[in-house]
Amino acid sequence: MNLFSILSLLAFAFYVHLGFYAYRLEPKSKLNRLLLILCLDLSWWAFTYSFVYSAPDKEVLWIWFKLSAPAWCTIGGMTLHFLLRLSRKETILKKWWIFPLLYLPGIIFTFRAWTGVLTAKDFVPTSLGWIEVGAPESIWLWLHTLNYSTCILVGCFLTFQWGRKSRIKREKKQARLIVGTIVLSLLLGTVINIFLPALRVKILPAVAPILILIWGYGIWRAIVKYRFMALSTAIAGEDILSRIKDILIVSDSEGKINKVNRQAAKVLGYRKEDLVGQSLGMIFRDEGLLREIIREKTNKLFSSPNREVEYQAKSGELIPVNISWSIIKDALEDVMGLVIVGEDLRPTLQLKNEIIVRNRAENALLKAHDELEARIKKRTEELFRANEALQEEVAERQEAERLFKALFIQSPIGSYIVQGGKPKIVNPEFERVTGYNEKELSSIPCLDLVHPEDREKTRQHAIQMLKGERHHPYEFRTLTKDARTRWILETVTSIRYQGLPATLGSFMDITYRKESEDIIRHLAYFDSLTGLPNRTLFLDRLSIALAQTERSGQKLTIMMLDLDNFKSINDNFGHNWGDLLLKEVGRRLNELLRKSDTVARLGGDEFIILLPETGDEKDSEKIAEKILEVIRKPFHLDNRPVQITISIGLSFYPKDGKNAEHLIKNADQAMYRAKSEGRNRIVVF
Numbered sequence: 001m002n003l004f005s006i007l008s009l010l011a012f013a014f015y016v017h018l019g020f021y022a023y024r025l026e027p028k029s030k031l032n033r034l035l036l037i038l039c040l041d042l043s044w045w046a047f048t049y050s051f052v053y054s055a056p057d058k059e060v061l062w063i064w065f066k067l068s069a070p071a072w073c074t075i076g077g078m079t080l081h082f083l084l085r086l087s088r089k090e091t092i093l094k095k096w097w098i099f100p101l102l103y104l105p106g107i108i109f110t111f112r113a114w115t116g117v118l119t120a121k122d123f124v125p126t127s128l129g130w131i132e133v134g135a136p137e138s139i140w141l142w143l144h145t146l147n148y149s150t151c152i153l154v155g156c157f158l159t160f161q162w163g164r165k166s167r168i169k170r171e172k173k174q175a176r177l178i179v180g181t182i183v184l185s186l187l188l189g190t191v192i193n194i195f196l197p198a199l200r201v202k203i204l205p206a207v208a209p210i211l212i213l214i215w216g217y218g219i220w221r222a223i224v225k226y227r228f229m230a231l232s233t234a235i236a237g238e239d240i241l242s243r244i245k246d247i248l249i250v251s252d253s254e255g256k257i258n259k260v261n262r263q264a265a266k267v268l269g270y271r272k273e274d275l276v277g278q279s280l281g282m283i284f285r286d287e288g289l290l291r292e293i294i295r296e297k298t299n300k301l302f303s304s305p306n307r308e309v310e311y312q313a314k315s316g317e318l319i320p321v322n323i324s325w326s327i328i329k330d331a332l333e334d335v336m337g338l339v340i341v342g343e344d345l346r347p348t349l350q351l352k353n354e355i356i357v358r359n360r361a362e363n364a365l366l367k368a369h370d371e372l373e374a375r376i377k378k379r380t381e382e383l384f385r386a387n388e389a390l391q392e393e394v395a396e397r398q399e400a401e402r403l404f405k406a407l408f409i410q411s412p413i414g415s416y417i418v419q420g421g422k423p424k425i426v427n428p429e430f431e432r433v434t435g436y437n438e439k440e441l442s443s444i445p446c447l448d449l450v451h452p453e454d455r456e457k458t459r460q461h462a463i464q465m466l467k468g469e470r471h472h473p474y475e476f477r478t479l480t481k482d483a484r485t486r487w488i489l490e491t492v493t494s495i496r497y498q499g500l501p502a503t504l505g506s507f508m509d510i511t512y513r514k515e516s517e518d519i520i521r522h523l524a525y526f527d528s529l530t531g532l533p534n535r536t537l538f539l540d541r542l543s544i545a546l547a548q549t550e551r552s553g554q555k556l557t558i559m560m561l562d563l564d565n566f567k568s569i570n571d572n573f574g575h576n577w578g579d580l581l582l583k584e585v586g587r588r589l590n591e592l593l594r595k596s597d598t599v600a601r602l603g604g605d606e607f608i609i610l611l612p613e614t615g616d617e618k619d620s621e622k623i624a625e626k627i628l629e630v631i632r633k634p635f636h637l638d639n640r641p642v643q644i645t646i647s648i649g650l651s652f653y654p655k656d657g658k659n660a661e662h663l664i665k666n667a668d669q670a671m672y673r674a675k676s677e678g679r680n681r682i683v684v685f
Contacts, residue, residue: 002129007210008050015043018216022223031085035219038078042216045071046209053129053205061123061130069113072208074106076148079182083155086178087162091676105147112140119144120197120206129205134197145194152186167567174222181218185211247311247321247342250328255280258337267344269314280340285310285318308345320345369413369506373493376504380495387499411506414488417495418503421445433488433509435481451477451485462492466503475510487514527601529579530586538600538608542660545612549653552613556653557620559609560667561589561627564645564679566605569637577637581644588630593623608664617652617684624648624682632680645680647671656685 019039026032048068055061081102084093092098112118118140120132135141156179163175189208196203247267250259257275265272268283275283286309310318323342386396408415414429423430423441431437434449450458454476464470473491480486490507497504525537533541542558549556563585570578582605589599589607598610614620627648634641649670657663666685674683 002054004053004129004205004207004210005050007207008046008053011210011213011216012043012046012050014213014216015039015046018220019043022219025223031082034082034085038082039216041071041075041078042209042212044068045075049206049209055130058123065120065123066114069110069118070106073109073113073118073144074103076151077102077106079148080151080155083159087155087158088676089158102151109140109144109147116140119194124202126202126205131202131205132193132197133200134194136198141194141198145190149186149190152182156182177218177222178215181215185215188214247344249275249280249283249340249342250337251280251340252337255338267313267319268311269317283311283313285312309342311342320349365413365508369491372411372506373491373504376495377493384496414507414509416505417497418446418505419497419500421447424497424502430507433480433486433507434478435484440481449478451479453477462490462503465492466494486511527586530583530601532586532590532607533598533600535600535602538598538602538610539660541598542610542663545610546653546658546660549612554612555614555617556663557609557611557614557617558651558653558663558667559611559620559624559627560649560651560664560671561607561609562647562671562675563605563631564647564675566644569642569644573637573642581635581637581642584635585631585646588633589627592626592630608667614652617650620650620652621682621684624650628680628682647674647679648682649674649685650682651685 016039019036022032022039023036045068048064048071051064052061052068055064081093084098109118117135117138119134121135121138122133123130124133125131159175160179163172163179166172166175185208188211192204192211193206193208197206244261245263247264248261249257249264251257257278257280260272260275262272265275268275289307289309306322306324308320308322311321313319321342322345323340325338325340328336328339382396408425409427411427412429414427414433416426416430417424422443422445423438426438426441430441434441436444447455447459458474458476461470461474461476465474473489475487475489477485478488487510488507489510490505492503492505495502495504525534525540526532527534545556566578566581569581582601585607586599586601589609593599593609593611596612600608600610602608611620611623628646631646632643634643636642649667649672651657651663651667651670653663656666670683670685674681677683
């Protein structure tokens with residue numbers, strides 16, 4: 001057995017190992033299964049050629065050569081099949097003619113190799129082993145060369161295009177590595193196996209099954225470095241781990257940290273690599289709890305309730321965290337380590353403290369108001385009785401009135417006394433809020449200061465409070481002198497003023513609180529970039545529309561929209577122009593649709609539309625066609641006209657689903673079909 005036989009056997013072992021290694025990464029993947037078959041084909045080629053190189057005579061050599069024919073005759077079609085699957089040309093692979101086109105030439109060439117001359121018409125012995133004598137005069141040689149070269153080059157072109165168009169850097173690197181090693185293997189193998197024998201150059205044996213190790217190395221490198229063939233679990237897990245907002249720590253069974261997510265490193269102030277390999281004791285403040293966790297790891301049924309602990313950050317800060325932990329076990333139920341998930345409680349505690357401070361302030365204010373009201377009522381009654389008493393009591397009443405006015409004027413709460421429906425006296429806070437001075441207010445009816453939409457409700461609340469039927473302050477809007485609107489929280493009570501019935505009112509300016517509530521409400525239900533409803537508001541409207549549609553028996557349409565090649569806009573113009581484009585797309589969609597329709601932005605360049613009470617499905621498809629036309633109109637970015645397109649997927653209630661989840665999922669699948677079928681089109685689920 002010579003050197004090339006040994007190398008060929010090593011290649012055989014490598015191909016077998018590579019195929020089964022890829023298969024074990026994802027056994028259910030069609031791509032991984034196809035690579036296994038391709039590797040078995042290459043391994044048969046390498047195995048049979050190990051005997052071709054060192055055959056004792058020509059008779060044995062021809063037997064092994066013909067046994068190898070099925071492998072190298074079908075390698076071109078099988079490689080193209082693999083690269084079609086890799087580059088996600090699923091629509092081509094569903095055609096009835098693709099498999100005859102891929103494999104029938106290989107079958108024909110195999111039959112020719114068994115019954116006549118295909119690539120070699122003879123072999124000559126050398127010190128390196130048997131070397132082929134080519135048959136350049138045979139048309140079969142060149143048809144075979146054209147077939148496998150065309151298949152491999154077409155596959156390389158499709159793989160290169162797939163990598164170039166991919167938005168994922170890992171896939172781009174995979175494509176470049178695979179295409180580069182295939183092309184190198186093809187060139188070297190064709191020169192040594194085809195052209196040198198055809199030119200009668202007897203330098204090397206046909207070493208193509210050994211040279212294809214270059215491509216095998218490319219596949220191996222893509223798997224190891226870029227996680228090729230194993231995207232479904234490892235990368236998805238890494239992506240989820242990096243994005244979750246909780247603090248996640250994974251340790252081995254001895255309490256050594258194996259992995260942390262981005263949030264954990266950020267909260268603790270460390271780099272990820274600084275934490276990996278360290279003991280959990282470096283960050284756990286409660287060493288007793290840590291010992292309990294490590295001790296309980298041997299209990300295979302062990303799981304923890306939530307528990308508040310303190311983590312120690314790199315800066316020394318003690319961070320309150322609500323944690324839970326669970327045991328990681330392998331297939332044999334042996335303990336492998338721990339997963340500890342924690343929630344940073346600092347924002348929650350801060351919010352609780354703010355609520356406590358606010359409640360204390362409100363309680364103090366209400367208490368002061370109640371005390372002031374009680375004092376005013378008591379003093380007013382004393383003054384009323386003093387007015388009927390002896391002359392010496394007049395001085396006491398006047399002193400009480402002076403004290404009341406001092407409190408009234410100096411109060412930080414807006415206060416006023418009303419008689420005959422108009423203010424008699426007001427304090428400075430009342431003037432500040434309304435913008436009117438006391439003289440101007442004396443001629444303005446009190447209800448004229450209330451927003452027109454709130455007047456009747458405010459009048460009713462005031463009457464109820466004066467009758468004792470309402471005990472809580474009421475809110476309303478007031479109009480200031482400069483036509484601005486402010487929110488008021490008010491209470492009123494009946495008094496006597498200057499011997500006549502009157503109403504004493506006091507209020508707080510709560511405009512800032514109301515504005516803050518509106519901002520929070522808007523952020524919760526609307527997209528901050530486009531102003532369109534967000535996912536939460538869209539799902540709320542969809543649930544209402546589904547209930548109404550179910551009662552009325554009408555139809556409902558969901559449209560899922562995604563801008564085509566939006567990444568190129570950001571790459572060419574920058575994210576600011578990309579944001580402006582998304583705003584303009586949202587504006588055009590809003591102008592096109594009915595007021596009863598809802599268009600929402602889900603994130604990125606993805607929008608979703610709800611069309612309630614739709615008639616025939618064709619009506620919805622016409623609306624989708626109008627959307628295509630509107631989006632195709634040029635946008636002006638950086639003083640340049642830019643045209644984009646959009647892909648739309650439709651689903652209909654109740655045909656494609658009877659709940660929000662199914663309707664949205666099916667519309668999303670239809671949209672991705674529109675993407676895969678060439679973009680800029682409508683696909684109905």
